[in-house]
Amino acid sequence: MTVEYRLKEVDQIAKQILELSNYKTILFQGNLGSGKTTLIKALVKNLGSEDYVSSPTFSLLNEYKTEDGETIYHMDLYRLKNEIEAFDMGLEEILENDSWKFIEWPDKINSLLGTDYHSATIISTKENFRHLEFN
DSSP: OEEEEEGGGHHHHHHHHHHHOSSSEEEEEOOTTSSHHHHHHHHHHHTTOOSOOOOOTTTSEEEEEOTTSOEEEEEEOTTOOOHHHHHHHTHHHHHHSSSEEEEESGGGGGGGOOSOOEEEEEEEEETTEEEEEEO
């Protein structure tokens, strides 16, 4: 799916992504400020969580719960130094479970990722507009 959308349409885009998803892991690419966390907030909401969603820039990992008690993981690996840190945090166990996982800056853990994931690249094209490529 390739689409250009306004930020006010982010909930509709999140619904489309969830409908198209064959996998529960989505890797997010994009420059700082491109809208990765904004889209992840909409995805978490559409999955049925009322938790406050924020970027885990310093903690690297946030967990959210849906109304059904399912866990959603949101990782922001920008500050991760190397894959050894990922192992120390137990990320490989999280990557192996069947929960939803939204991962920003996934290139930091390439060797830990399998093949069952989607990729979402977001580009800020102009004020309040985003270009999304989702595969």
